[in-house]
Amino acid sequence: MSVDAKARYAQSHEYARQEADLIVVGISDHAQDELGDIVFVELKEAGKRLEKGQVFGTIESVKAASDLYMPVSGSIAAVNEALQADPSLVNREPYSGGWMIKIRPDNAKDLETLLDAKAYASLVGEE
Amino acid sequence: MPFIPNAESDRMAMLEAIGKKSIEALFADVPARKRFPKLKLPPALSEQEVLREIGAMAAKNRGADKVSWFLGAGIYNxxxxxxxxxxxxxxxxxxAYTPYQPEVSQGTLQAIFEYQSMAARLFGVSVVNASHYDGATALAEAALMAWKLDEGRNKILLPEDLHPEYKAVLKTYFSSFKVEIVEYSGAPENAALDSGCACLIAGYPCFSGELYGLKAAAQRAHEAGALFIVHADPLMCAILESPGAQGADIVVAEGQSLGNAMNFGGPGLGMMGATEKLMRRMPGRIVGEAKDHDGRRGFVLTLTAREQHIRREKAVSNICSNQGLVMLQSCIYMAALGAGGMKQVASLCYDKAHYAASLINSLKGFKVKNRSFFKEFLVSTPIPAQVIVDRLAKRKIMPGLALSRYDSKKEKELLICVTEMNSKTEIDRLVAALKEAVL
Amino acid sequence: MNLSPEPLVFELSRPGLVGCSLPVSDVPAAQLPKDLVRSSIDLPELDELTVVRHFTRLSQKNYSIDTHFYPLGSCTMKYNPKANEAAAAESGWKNIHPLAGHSEAQGAIELIYRLQENLAEIGGFSSVSLQPAAGAHGELAGVLMIRDCLKARGQGQRTKMLIPDSAHGTNPASCTMAGFTTQTIPSGKDGNIDLKALEAALDDSVAGIMITNPNTLGLFERNITKIAAMVHEAGGLVYGDGANMNALTGVFQPGKSGIDVMHFNLHKTFSTPHGGGGPGAGMVAAVKELAPFLPGPIARKRSGKYELAMPEKSIGRLKAFYGNFGVLVRAYCYVRMQGAEGLRRIAENSVLNANYLRARLEKTYKLKYTRPCMHEFVAMGDVAPGIRTLDIAKRLIDYGFHPPTIYFPLIVPEALMIEPTETESKKTLDDFVEAMLSIAAEAKTTPELLHNAPTTTPVGRLDEVAAARSPVLCFRG
Known part of the structure; x- marks a missing residue:
């Protein structure tokens, strides 16, 4: 399983990566592997403001379903529409084509409260 | 006992393999003081005796096999x-069990798929699930589904003219939540919709039999951002425009009338269909088409991530067992009657009900209250309706439902239902008996 | 099994055909409301024999109890006596209308009354309601009763329900529908509820606990009376999930052992047919304090007449009319054929059969919990490298057996949950053991047989991922 060194991670396996003034969010390679073949991703609409820890969507495989949690507080600036047609992007390229939402953070420094790549790798036993 | 296949010698051999001296020893975990209570039950009966006893009880009922039947109100003859x-x-x-192992359940799965397909066409919707307990619980779950869609909307608009038992079920299902259930009267498009409404519910037809077109209501509900839920008579949809074509987001129905006996009101068939957009929000089991590795067509339970065995406390609903066999009966019924037969049965109901209504409306003191109806209509009576019901019982006629059963203020209202089962002669006899009952 | 592909009803359709002759109208035609006339309904059109062959052929693509051994854990797939069907087919039942008035329906209400009385005695409860249409419906009734009972005690702030980690998914889902939050209680090393974890969870927000006994591991909750006492002491109530009552009929009365409210699945323990998914019946029973809250109406006897009435503080109606009455007739027929003695034999033989299978399989299929089981047990399917429980299950089909319940309970990895029921013979159990042992051997020598299974069925393993990604839920011809 790969861990994107440029991203930070929530305990609930979402990654958050700074790109210009936005934060790109998806789920880690480890998380997609645990869930298995993703069949459906449902995301809240762009424009919605949510607190850290609130649910921004759900993800479903054949055998499991999981809520997706905001890694930082902010408003949703964009959602990945491509996942509607092809949810397997989350399996194939979780850190690139399989991104889920972009957040305009209330406070960019909130990112620092998350695990760094090394700490996350050790959390999921990937060292 | 004919249902236990092992002989004493088999049991001995099995105990030996287990390494226990007696069957009682297998129950050592059960607290000793509570183990093997003496149950105070009547002694066991043989098959012959039990069938005689049950047959005698069944014979005490006076139903549609003995009496001319004009009572509907949710369950139809x-x-x-x-x-x-x-x-x-x-x-x-x-x-057979629930088809969790698709390779050995293709019969059940294909039948569900065929039911879903036929019911979807009947209702004019994209997807129908594999059933709820009955029409009332299907309606309650549809309303729950609408409410859960948007946490900001906490009002449900309900027709005052809805089956009182359906209202009661809805109330029970919502009793743990802060939701306002508001009743409206008259046509659904006149309901007081606002941005706090999760859904507008309409009857097609209403409990009184009154029939309203749905287009205007659908449009108004959607303008307010609410879902439009329709409780329909499935047979009526064979001759009148489907709720889906008129803009319904969710269609629910009691499917008992499609090939199932009245059975004292159960088991019924809760039918539920919805637009494609709501597919992954629907409760209940759903069957989809799939292919095996050789490309052969098969059917599987799908979209299961909505369900309780995966989602647990976050599931759309707690439903597990449904009304599988009742659904199968309705599936076979729709296949056997087909397009032509369904239309014919619905037309017979419509024509006979209108024939009966026009005769009853001409009786002195009786008045049909509906402007438009399908097979059931409400009549105001010159004397208390229950008195008429009691008098006609002596003549082996069940003329309908006295609404005083549900509302003491509606003492002089009789809900009459006519189906293809009622011949012209029988209808004429009903009319004559009504006339004489109030003399 | 019928292996030939069977077209869909739509594909068999021929224009203008009808599968049932209908009467010609004997009244004048009435004008339909003009703006609502439907132009077409696009349903299939078939002759009668085509319909008969179609559904007969479909039926032959099913495994069923009448044709195959069905050791599905927690589902109690026992033989459904044909007498039940004969009893339910009486025209006096089929033709009685729910709103026909008490005087017209004395026989139907009497049957409900008698079944209530019998089931209350079997469970050791004060009162019973036959309203719920299924087990999950009974659970909803039970947790709503707990909610209202706590409110009546002035304890409405109790909103947390405790649920063991081995519980069915319906338990937490029912709690959500009743407005409760849930907290999971882990199982201890012996597979029973961990008493320390329970004690720690018991604060004044606890509404109660939902206990399945025997639990889904097939183990009797040995501390049941103690657990009930702890929860009662803390101000909560105890819900009993009766899914596994087949192990306990005539053996143990939950209502006399600390359970306050409980549902039974009549389609499991009381042998009413499962019908490919339902209808079931999930009667709910209560001790004296909770009886006034039962869903209604329920039957009672007043001066020789039977009537239906709502209990005094009822949670209300859970469905229209009076439960799945046709199912109740079957359950009554079954109970009357058993009597007290027969009911005890059911539990004894179901437990004997399960322990026999356990003893014969445990060397090959490892157990996480090794003590004697009740009516079912949970083994693990990872008998060789690269082999999963799913492979064992699918290969069993090629041997002519319905697979056990798999991947449940969630706390046992690669779970195979096996419940033989009392109606299977030693011969059938021996054949099943031989198949299981043979499959375990194949798993080591010829694993491809397992990976490719089943091959003896109308279709092989289906692509469920593709089916869920782009769902086809209706015929689109």
Whole structure:
């Protein structure tokens, strides 16, 4: 399983990566592997403001379903529409084509409260 | 006991393999003081005796097999073609489990898929699930589904003219939540919609039989951002425009009338269909088409991530067992009657009900209150309706439902239902008996 | 099994055909409301024999109890006596209308009354309601009763329900529908509820606990009376999930052992057919304090007449009319054929059969919990490298057996949950053991047989991922 060194991670396996003034969010390679073949991703609409820890969507495989949690507080600036047609992007390229939402953070420094790549790798036993 | 196949010698051999001296020893975990209580039950009966006892109890009922039947109000007396129970009662259907193992359940799965497909066409929707307990619980779950869609909307608009037992069920299902259930009267498009409404519910037809077109209501509900839920008579949809075509987001129905006996009101068939957009929000089991590795077509339970065995406390609903066999009966019924037969039965109901209504409306003191109806209509009576029901019982006629059963203020209202089961002669007899009952 | 592909009803359709002759109208035609006339309904059109062959052929693509051994854990797939069907087919039942008035329906209400009385005695409860249409419906009733009972005690702030980690998914889902939050209680090393974890969870927000006994591991909750006492002491109530009552009929009365409210699945323990998914019946029973809250109406006897009435503080109606009455007739027929003695034999033989299978399989299929089981047990399917429980299950089909319940309970990896029921013979159990042992051997020598299974069925393993990604839920011809 790969861990994107440029991203930070929530305990609930979402990654958050700074790109210009936005934060790109998806789920880690480890998380997609645990869930298995993703069949459906449902995301809240762009424009919605949510607190850290609130649910921004759900993800479903054949055998499991999981809520997706905001890694930082902010408003949703964009959602990945491509996942509607092809949810397997989350399996194939979780850190690139399989991104889920972009957040305009209330406070960019909130990112620092998350695990760094090394700490996350050790959390999921990937060292 | 004929249902235990092992002989004493088998049991001994099995105990030996287990390494226990007695069957009682297998129950050592059960607290000793509580173990093997003496149950105070009547002694066991043989098959012959039990069937005689049950037959005698059944014979005490006076139902549509003994009496001319004009009572509907949610459960209807319709003809059931002989092939429906003959096929549905085959052991391979009757004694199969929920089709969790698709390779050995293709019969049940394909039948569900066919039911979903036929019911979807009947209702004019994209997807129908594999059933709820009955029409009332289907309606309650549809309203729950609408409410859960948007946490900001906490009002549900309900027709005042809805079956009182359906209202009661809805109330129970919502009793743990802060939701306002508001009743409206008259046509659904006149309901007081606002941005706090999760859904607008309409009857098609209403409990009183009153029939309203749905287009205007659908448009108004959607303008307010609410879902439009329609409780429909499935048979009526064979001749009148489907709720889906008129803009319904969710259609629910009691499917008992499609090939199932009245059975004192259960088991019924809760039917639920919805637009494609709501597919992954629907409760209940859903069957989809799939392919195996050789490209052969098969069917599987799908979209299961909505369900309780995966989502647990976050599931759309807690439903697990449904009304599988009742659904199968309705599936066979729709297949056997087909487009032509369904239309014919619905037309017979419509024509006979209108024939009866026009005669009753001409009786002195009686007045049909509906402007438009399908097979059921409300009549105001010159004397208390329950008195008429009691008087006609002596003449082996069940003329309908006295609404005083549900509302003491509606003392002089009789809800009459006419189906293809009622011949012209029978209808004429009803009319004559009504006339004489109030003399 | 019928292996030939069977077209869909739509594909068999021929224009203008009808599968049942209908009467010609004997009244004048009435004008339909003009703006609502439907132009077409696009349903299939078939002759009668085509319909008969179609559904007969479909039926032959099913495994069923009448044709195959069905050791599905927690589902109690026992034989459904044919007498039940004969009893339910009486025209006096089929033709009685729910709103026909008490005087017209004395026989039906009497049957409900008698079944209530019998089931209350079997469970050791004060009162019973036959309203719920299924087990999950009974659970909803039970947790709503707990909610209202706590409110009546002035304890409405109790909103947390405790649920063991081995519980069915319906338990937490029912709690959500009743407005409760849930907290999971882990199982201890012996597979029973961990008493320390329970004690720690018991604060004044606890509404109660939902206990399945025997639990889904097939183990009797040995501390049941103690657990009930702890929860009662803390101000909560105890819900009993009766899914596994087949192990306990005539053996143990939950209502006399600390359970306050409980549902039974009549389609499991009381042999009513499962019908490919339902209808079931999930009667709910209560001790004296909770009886006034039962869903209604329920039957009672007043001066020789039977009537239906709502209990005094009822949670209300859970469905229209009076439960799945046709199912109740079957359950009554079954109970009357058993009597007290027969009911005890059911539990004894179901437990004997399960322990026999356990003893014969445990060397090959490892157990996480090794003590004697009740009516079912949970083994693990990872008998060789690269082999999963799913492979064992699918290969069993090629041997002519319905697979056990798999991947449940969630706390046992690669779970195979096996419940033989009392109606299977030693011969059938021996054949099943031989198949299981043979499959375990194949798993080591010829694993491809397992990976490719089943091959003896109308279709092989289906692509469920593709089916869920782009769902086809209706015929689109």
């Amino acid at each position: 319709h003809f059931i073609p002989a092939l429906v129970p003959a096929l549905a009662s085959r052991g391979e259907f009757l004694t």
